[in-house]
Amino acid sequence: MIYPKSIATLIEQFQKFPSVGPKSAQRMAFHLLKMPISEVEKFARAVLEAKQSTVACEICYNLSTTSPCEICSSTSRDRSTICVVAETKDLIAIEKTNEYKGLYHVLQGLISPIDGIGAEDIRIKELLSRLTDENVKELILALSPSVEGEATSLYLTKLVKPFDIRVSRIAFGLPVGTDLEFADEITLAKALEGRREV
Ligand code: ZN
Numbered sequence: 001m002i003y004p005k006s007i008a009t010l011i012e013q014f015q016k017f018p019s020v021g022p023k024s025a026q027r028m029a030f031h032l033l034k035m036p037i038s039e040v041e042k043f044a045r046a047v048l049e050a051k052q053s054t055v056a057c058e059i060c061y062n063l064s065t066t067s068p069c070e071i072c073s074s075t076s077r078d079r080s081t082i083c084v085v086a087e088t089k090d091l092i093a094i095e096k097t098n099e100y101k102g103l104y105h106v107l108q109g110l111i112s113p114i115d116g117i118g119a120e121d122i123r124i125k126e127l128l129s130r131l132t133d134e135n136v137k138e139l140i141l142a143l144s145p146s147v148e149g150e151a152t153s154l155y156l157t158k159l160v161k162p163f164d165i166r167v168s169r170i171a172f173g174l175p176v177g178t179d180l181e182f183a184d185e186i187t188l189a190k191a192l193e194g195r196r197e198v
Helices: 005-014 022-034 037-052 088-097 124-131 147-160 185-193
Strands: 078-085 102-106 138-141 166-169
Touching: 005 022, 078 088, 078 124, 088 102, 088 185, 102 124, 124 147, 138 147, 147 166
Parallel strands: 078 102, 078 138, 138 166
Antiparallel strands: none
């Protein structure tokens, strides 16, 4: 059967989300259609408000309500260390450990040749320009132990070599493929503490 255009469009939109296939997209669309109109309005408003009130920080590319973000503008953070993460959700996971007091750099993705994502598609250039700041002494790579995370870590390690900066990687006691956001706070705190120079 063919859906009315408005429903087909809704399904199409849901299908744009990561790891949402046609079946899940269909389920989500029909769930939404079954919701009371007041709930749907609340949902639509939340989507718009989240988008409109959020900007990527001009320094670290963390999603924030201000630019520079709270972390970059804080006077109590250790400005000699930059922790490199793939997404804002990873930054949040590390912040939750309360163990890290340095700055961040959010790459907004990972190098993934299979998906056609190269070094120039993520915020690597912007990271390099921050490294010319003489205050930076250490770069901590906190990227997931996935194929993409490994590729990006290796690329960054080579790139940063010419700078007089210590590069370390967090010590994952996690199975390959685990996302940072799924690591509990203690595991993540230990991973940070046990980081190894590369
Ligand atoms: Zn920032």
